[in-house]
Amino acid sequence: MNSSCLKCGSSEYYVKTIVCPEKNIGLKIKLGVYYLKICSECGFVEMYAAEILDDEKNKKGVKIEKIPNPSY
Numbered sequence: 001m002n003s004s005c006l007k008c009g010s011s012e013y014y015v016k017t018i019v020c021p022e023k024n025i026g027l028k029i030k031l032g033v034y035y036l037k038i039c040s041e042c043g044f045v046e047m048y049a050a051e052i053l054d055d056e057k058n059k060k061g062v063k064i065e066k067i068p069n070p071s072y
C-alpha cells in the first residue's frame with residue numbers, strides 16, 4: 001500500500017478488513033477479503049483485494065497493483 005493518501009497526501013491512515021460474499025460463474029459463493037485503507041485526515045478510502053495484496057507481499061520487489069476505488 002502507498003503510505004500517503006492519494007487525495008490529500010496525509011500519511012495517517014488506518015486499515016480495516018472487510019469480508020464480502022462473491023458469486024462466481026457456476027453460482028458458487030466464496031468470501032472475498034478486502035483491505036480498506038482509510039485516510040484519517042479526509043476519509044478517502046482505498047480498497048485492496050487481500051488475496052492479491054498478500055500474494056504480492058510474498059514477492060520481493062514486486063510493485064503492488066491497486067484495485068480501482070469504488071465510485072461514490
Ligand SMILES: [Zn+2]
Pocket residue numbers: 005006007008009010039040041042043044
Ligand atoms: Zn486524505
